[in-house]
Amino acid sequence: MTKKANKLLLEQLQNIAEGLGETFAPFCEVVVHDLRHPKNAIHGISNNLSGRRVGQPATELGLARIRDPEFPARISNYANTFSDGRSVKSTSIGIKDETGQYVAALCLNVDLTLFRSFQGALAQFTHIEDGRVHEHLDGTPAERIRARIDAFAASKATTARALSPTDRKHVVRALKKEGLLEIRRGANIAAAHMGVSRATVYADAK
Template identity: 30%
Template sequence: MSEQDAILAALAPVADGIAATLGSFCEVVVHDFRQPDASVVAIAGSVTERTVGGSMSEIGMGLLARGDAAEDQLNYVTRTASGKLVKSSTMLVRDSGGSVFGALCVNLDVTALGQLRTLVGELADVGTTTETPTTTFGDDVEAVIDAIVDEHQLRLNKPWTALSRDERLDLFRSLQDRGVFAVRRAVPQVAARIGISRASAYNYLSDIRAQGAP
């Protein structure tokens, strides 16, 4: 067993212990970044309803894209597609050489607390409601990729067929920065989602990689 495999195996009982301590509103996930399309190697709890073999979320893909320069993401709040308000912390897992290869994620379902805060704010006539970004959690990495691509379209507010070449390059650059193309079969999926040929998609990807980081 490699050092990285041993570390991930050791984290599985840690996940069980944290989830048992914090209760039914807690989920703890161990991710293996070496297999982003099936990164969940251990999970305790069911806040996001994923199982072993499930994929990472948009946040995990972003950390994957930053590689060894990535930093822990602590106490951030997102909303699942089903409406749950989730408070999370993602702690990166590194080997003895300092290379990032996984993460330990703690997710707390704080939906009831969020509703209570909103109610108290309304009663006190203060603005406590803020827009919380929606995050796709699931066992299917294709759903996560589709959500990232669709989010870009919502920002542009125009159909894919109306995009200029520069706008398409910007899309591919954004997807690259968010770690999408680290997933196997991501390029054909993106091509199908925006209605271009696979050849065109690979050309866009080649162009933005040749340009390097902005």
């Protein structure tokens, strides 16, 4: 690859890096590496989270790509760590020239610290104490039944009508336990929403 072509490639990668960095700020650092110069491989950093500087040397992945053209072109979502101990999720994408040699890399580093704080806060907020009190505050009985089935289906990444027999039994028994099948036409409403017969709902509830 000529110097002019290499310069153009790095400029394009830097443009991509800046766009990604701006889009995913403040959580994601995007780094462009020039693997043709491993001793000062860092060509550009967008949304700098690691504290590294342009001109610093290649990482272990960069050196591995320089040594071996068969090294994987893309390694996604691997565990990493910033120098101050923050947990990071990284993705590294190698770029080859026309001869099949790695000449550059685009790397994304996501700081997981804030996300894990959110995760802990959400877990605490959504925690519910088990108890004997059951109360429904939402809509009509039919709406509650449909909403309960839809919520369960969503947790299985599917729809009410696409539930497997095992999952359908699970949600029907949950409806029964919560008293939703005892309301007027409860079994009919559940059956119609899942696209099965009322007899099937009765059988699943046993």
